[in-house]
Amino acid sequence: MKLPTSQKTIAFWLTGLGAAFFLAGIVSPFASPNPDGLDRVSQDQGFDTKAQENPPAHQLPFYAIFDEYALRGVPEPIATPLAGIVGTLVVFGMTWGMGKLLVKSPQEIPIPQAIESDGSRDDRHREGRE
Amino acid sequence: MLYSLTRPLDLAMHIPDGFLSLPVSLVTWALSIALIALGLKQVQNRYNDRAVPLMGVCAAFIFAAQMINFPIPGGTSGHLLGGTLAGILLGPWAGALVMTVVFIVQAVLFQDGGLTVLGANIFNMGLVGTFAGYYLYKGIRSLFGLNSWRSMAVATAITGWLSVVVGSLLCALQLVLSNTVPLKVAVTSMLAWHIMIGIGEGLITLIAVSYVWRTRPDLLYDPPRAGSQKVSSVSSPF
Numbered sequence: 001m002k003l004p005t006s007q008k009t010i011a012f013w014l015t016g017l018g019a020a021f022f023l024a025g026i027v028s029p030f031a032s033p034n035p036d037g038l039d040r041v042s043q044d045q046g047f048d049t050k051a052q053e054n055p056p057a058h059q060l061p062f063y064a065i066f067d068e069y070a071l072r073g074v075p076e077p078i079a080t081p082l083a084g085i086v087g088t089l090v091v092f093g094m095t096w097g098m099g100k101l102l103v104k105s106p107q108e109i110p111i112p113q114a115i116e117s118d119g120s121r122d123d124r125h126r127e128g129r130e
Numbered sequence: 131m132l133y134s135l136t137r138p139l140d141l142a143m144h145i146p147d148g149f150l151s152l153p154v155s156l157v158t159w160a161l162s163i164a165l166i167a168l169g170l171k172q173v174q175n176r177y178n179d180r181a182v183p184l185m186g187v188c189a190a191f192i193f194a195a196q197m198i199n200f201p202i203p204g205g206t207s208g209h210l211l212g213g214t215l216a217g218i219l220l221g222p223w224a225g226a227l228v229m230t231v232v233f234i235v236q237a238v239l240f241q242d243g244g245l246t247v248l249g250a251n252i253f254n255m256g257l258v259g260t261f262a263g264y265y266l267y268k269g270i271r272s273l274f275g276l277n278s279w280r281s282m283a284v285a286t287a288i289t290g291w292l293s294v295v296v297g298s299l300l301c302a303l304q305l306v307l308s309n310t311v312p313l314k315v316a317v318t319s320m321l322a323w324h325i326m327i328g329i330g331e332g333l334i335t336l337i338a339v340s341y342v343w344r345t346r347p348d349l350l351y352d353p354p355r356a357g358s359q360k361v362s363s364v365s366s367p368f
Contacts, residue, residue, distance in 0.1 A: 012346050016187035024194035032199040034207035037298060037323035038145065045319065047149070047310050055147035057241040066240050069197060084197055087235060088190045095189035095231045099182035099224075102174045 017092070024084030028069070029077065144236070144251045145301060147244030151308035158304065159249030165257045166230055172223035181224060184349055188219050189228040191338075193235065200330055208327030211297065213259030214267065214290040215335045219342065221351040222264040229256030254300045259293030266292065268352065277354040279343060283336060290335035294328035295321065 035043060042048035057063060065072060070079035071086070150158075192212035199207035212232070216225035233252045236242040243251045267289040274281035302316040310316075339350075347353050 009346075012349075013183055013187055015341075015345075016191055020187070020190040020194040022194075023191075023198055028194075028197045031197060031209075032201040032207040034199065034201050034205055036199060036207050036209060037320065037327055038301060040206040040323060041311075041316075041319045042149070045311050045315055047305075050148045050310060051146040052148040052244070055241065056245040057147075057237060060238060062239045063241065068242060069240050080197075083240065084194060087197075087239060088194050090239065091193040091232055091235050092186045092190040094235065095228055096182055096186040098227065098231065099173075099177075099185045100179070102170060103177045103179045103182060104174075 020088050020092075021085060024088045025081045028080050028084045144233070144243030144255070145247045145304075147246045149244075149308065149310050150247050150250055150304055151310075154304050154308045155247050155250060158247070158253045162230075162249040162252045162257060165226065165253075165261070169223040169226040169230075173227060176221075177224060181220065185220060185224055185228055188216055188225075189231055192216060192228065193232045195334065196232065196236070202323070202326045202330070204323075204326075206323050206327075208294075208323075208330045210331055210334050211255050211259060211294060212335075213256055213297075214263045214286065214293050214331070215338055217260045217264035217289075217351070218267060218286060218335070218339055219349065219351060222261045225264065225351075226257050226260045229260055232256070250301070250304055254297045254304075258300060259297055262296070263289045263293045264351075271352070276352065279340075282339065282343060282354070286336050286339050287332040290332035291328035294324050294331045298324035298327075 034040075039048070042051070066083055066086075069083045069087075070076075071082040072079075074082060192210070192215065195210040195212060197209070199209045201207050213225065213229050216228045219225070220228060230252055233243065233248065233256055237245055237248050237251070267285045270285035270288060271281050274284060298320040299317065302311075302320040305311045306313045306316050342349055343354075
């Protein structure tokens with residue numbers, strides 16, 4: 001039994017996704033260019049040179065599309081926002097897909113309401129599950 | 131040094147290939163795979179499909195937020211990790227899976243974090259903080275009151291901060307075990323920056339959690355109880 005999705009629920013999801021796309025697509029170019037913690041330590045202590053110049057990720061087809069967080073082949077000002085938006089979409093889609101593959105719908109899980117008055121559990125839902 | 135100078139906008143750098151030795155990399159891979167497998171099993175057993183939208187939105191938000199480096203004093207920057215946020219919203223298992231997806235996409239699509247050291251990055255930033263952080267957060271809340279916002283705020287802020295500090299320590303340890311940098315230098319320098327960066331994590335997580343608490347507290351993995359009534363499992367996503 002799926003409950004209807006209320007307006008309030010939709011507003012919540014839109015806010016969350018909206019915030020994500022706002023950050024990725026608008027705010028990202030304004031991110032601090034300073035090196036992050038590990039970057040900084042590696043530079044100060046001189047082991048940043050140990051980073052591979054041509055790491056395995058450069059062999060992937062995505063390297064032809066993205067130079068780190070910048071979409072190739074577009075004007076510089078929109079390269080990062082576009083990369084951010086694509087990344088956000090991909091992460092959203094992959095997580096949703098993974099979630100869908102893993103979880104069950106509520107009907108397949110015995111819910112407390114299925115407990116009979118004598119305390120026994122209605123286990124009909126569990127048949128067929130190992 | 132040229133490696134870092136040629137990058138236009140160096141966003142969110144995780145551990146790159148070359149910083150860790152093969153044994154360290156393999157061990158962290160093994161640990162990560164084991165914990166991810168556990169997470170997959172637990173999500174399969176414990177969650178229903180109403181959790182899926184929350185997982186998707188949480189993952190999207192964390193990915194995007196990780197792009198936004200904020201400057202910290204001293205010429206360095208920090209960024210949200212999000213493990214604590216994921217754990218608070220989704221519980222330790224779904225939270226860990228969400229973080230894993232984020233790090234995989236970052237490494238595979240955007241060369242952010244090496245592929246050979248992806249196990250370490252996932253472990254340090256997506257698993258330890260999410261699993262251990264969740265139980266710490268839960269413990270603090272249980273101690274100070276499951277229904278009080280103040281208790282929630284304290285638990286969130288402390289866990290967020292600690293997840294960054296511990297993550298950075300783990301990274302330091304892995305660097306040391308890889309003979310990349312000496313112990314004392316690794317620990318002091320990583321700690322020094324991440325004690326500050328963790329404050330950002332605690333704050334951002336607090337703001338996000340505060341929004342959920344005010345608008346949809348039922349979506350928290352451990353929602354506060356309204357009065358003495360338990361939140362019905364029919365409306366709960368879990």
